[in-house]
Amino acid sequence: MREVELPAGVIEYDHVGSGPPVVLLHGLLMDHTLWDRVLPLLPQGFTYVRPVLPLGAHRRPMKPDADLTLRGQVRLVADFLDALDLDAVTLVHSDWGGALFLTAHGLDQRVARQVILPCEAFDNFPPGLPGKMVTLAVRLPGGLQLAARQLRVPRLRRLPVLLGQMARRPLPDDLAHRWTEPLLRDPLVRRDLIAYARGPFDKKELVRDTEALRRFTGETLVLWSPDNRVMPPEHGRRLAELLPAGRYAEVPGAYVLSTLDEPETVARELGRFLT
Numbered sequence: 524m525r526e527v528e529l530p531a532g533v534i535e536y537d538h539v540g541s542g543p544p545v546v547l548l549h550g551l552l553m554d555h556t557l558w559d560r561v562l563p564l565l566p567q568g569f570t571y572v573r574p575v576l577p578l579g580a581h582r583r584p585m586k587p588d589a590d591l592t593l594r595g596q597v598r599l600v601a602d603f604l605d606a607l608d609l610d611a612v613t614l615v616h617s618d619w620g621g622a623l624f625l626t627a628h629g630l631d632q633r634v635a636r637q638v639i640l641p642c643e644a645f646d647n648f649p650p651g652l653p654g655k656m657v658t659l660a661v662r663l664p665g666g667l668q669l670a671a672r673q674l675r676v677p678r679l680r681r682l683p684v685l686l687g688q689m690a691r692r693p694l695p696d697d698l699a700h701r702w703t704e705p706l707l708r709d710p711l712v713r714r715d716l717i718a719y720a721r722g723p724f725d726k727k728e729l730v731r732d733t734e735a736l737r738r739f740t741g742e743t744l745v746l747w748s749p750d751n752r753v754m755p756p757e758h759g760r761r762l763a764e765l766l767p768a769g770r771y772a773e774v775p776g777a778y779v780l781s782t783l784d785e786p787e788t789v790a791r792e793l794g795r796f797l798t
Contacts, residue, residue: 524536524537524575525537525538526583527603527606527607528606529599529602529603529606530589530602531577531585531586531589531590531591531595531598531599531602532577532583532584532585532586532589533583534574534575534576534577534581534583534599534603535574535575535581535582535583536555536572536573536574536575536603536607537555537571537572537573538570538571538572538573539562539570539571540567540568540569540570540571541568541569541570542567542568542569542570543568543569543570543611543613544569544570544572544607544609544610544611544612544613545565545569545570545571545572545612545613545615545797546572546573546574546603546604546609546612546613546614546615547562547571547572547573547615547617548574548576548600548614548615548616548617548619548622549573549575549576549578549617549618549619550578550617550618550619550642551578551579551618551619551649551657551716551719551720552578552579552580552657552671552674552702552703552706552716553578553580553618553702554575554580554581554701554702555573555574555575556698556701556702557617557618557780557782557783558573558782560782560783560786561782561786561789561790561793564786564787564790564791564794565790565793565794565797566794566797566798568798569613569797572607572609574600574603576596576599576600576619577589577591577596577599577715577716577719578596578619578716578719579667579702579705579706579712579715579716579719580701580702580703580705580706581705581712581715582705582709582712584709584711584712584714584715585715589715589718591715591718591719591722592718592719592722592723593621593624593648593719593722593723593724594624594628594722595722596621596719597621597622597624597625597628597630598628598630600621600622600625600630601625601628601630601631601633604633604634605633609633610633610635611633611635612633612634612635612636613634613635613636613637613638613796613797614634614636614637614638615637615638615639615640615793616637616638616639616640616642617640617641617642617780617781617782618640618641618642618643618689618779618780619642619643620642620643620644620647620648620733621643623639623642623643623644623732623733623736624732624733624735626735626736626738626739627731627732627733627735627736628732631739634739634741635741636741636742636743636796637739637741637742637743637744638743638744638746638793638796639743639744639745639746639747639759639762640746640747640748640774640781640782640789641747641748641751641753641754641759641778641779641781642754642779643754644733644754644758644761644762645729645730645733645734645758645761646726646729646730647754647755647758648724648729649720649724650753650754651688651752651753651754652683652684652688652753653684653685653686653688653689653753654753655684656670656684656685657670657720658720661716661717661720661721662721667706667713667716667717668706668707668713670685671703671706671707672703672707673685674686674699674702674703675696675699675700675703677693677696677699680694680699681693688751688752688753688778688779689751689753689778689779689780690778690779690780690783690784691750691776691777691778691784692783692784694783733762734765736762736765736766737765737766737767739766739767740767740768741768742768742770742796743763743766743768743769743770744769744770744772744792744793744796745759745760745762745763745766745769745770745771745772746772746773746774746781746789746792746793747759747760747771747772747773747774748773748774748775748777748778748779748781748784749773749775750775750776750777750778751777751778751779752778753778753779754779759771759773772792774788774789774792775788777789
């Protein structure tokens with residue numbers, strides 16, 4: 524893993540290939556390995572960059588004064604693109620929808636195209652039953668550690684309030700352990716996640732910031748999973764309709780984490796879009 528120093532702290536990232544940059548994002552309590560099944564199937568001729576965002580599975584805690592609210596995390600993504608001097612980026616969203624707001628915040632100058640897999644959008648922050656679980660966990664003493672330990676038990680993580688509605692296929696033990704280890708080991712990682720999850724989520728502002736994508740004129744593929752119950756299917760079509768150069772496609776048989784459920788379909792559609 525490589526590292527880059529940002530105003531908020533050190534961010535780890537993976538970097539493979541050469542050519543126009545494609546930045547692959549991940550969601551809460553996940554890291555860059557969300558893309559491990561898709562990455563080998565993507566076309567050559569591109570630089571694939573996978574940052575580990577400070578969303579609970581990161582191994583480098585952020586600075587104590589870092590703004591890790593939703594607005595701060597959006598700024599962090601822009602700072603990451605700046606620090607690596609990435610231009611004409613294809614930005615790929617999955618699960619976490621914060622980076623959709625780069626346009627609303629006037630921070631999308633380095634983004635040329637986007638691919639939007641099932642993710643938070645409009646007023647769906649935090650999303651569904653898993654979002655309610657995280658909201659509760661960060662407000663209870665020891666709640667995050669308890670939730671992380673439950674994610675390590677296969678039959679428990681299949682519950683709807685954990686990952687049962689996030690992935691159709693069972694999450695492998697190695698990923699579950701990897702994604703929860705920093706949270707269980709390091710109180711500063713828990714501090715970072717709490718700073719995000721306890722931040723303000725104003726529903727009207729979230730809708731307004733999502734709809735600001737009307738100003739994004741680059742080509743965009745909305746690659747939604749219509750069978751999931753966490754990120755509403757109508758949000759996918761709504762995103763494609765409001766984007767001036769938006770196109771809609773589906774990944775049948777997948778839930779939110781389509782990179783795990785149907786990596787071949789995701790890679791095929793993403794590869795077509797890139798080439």
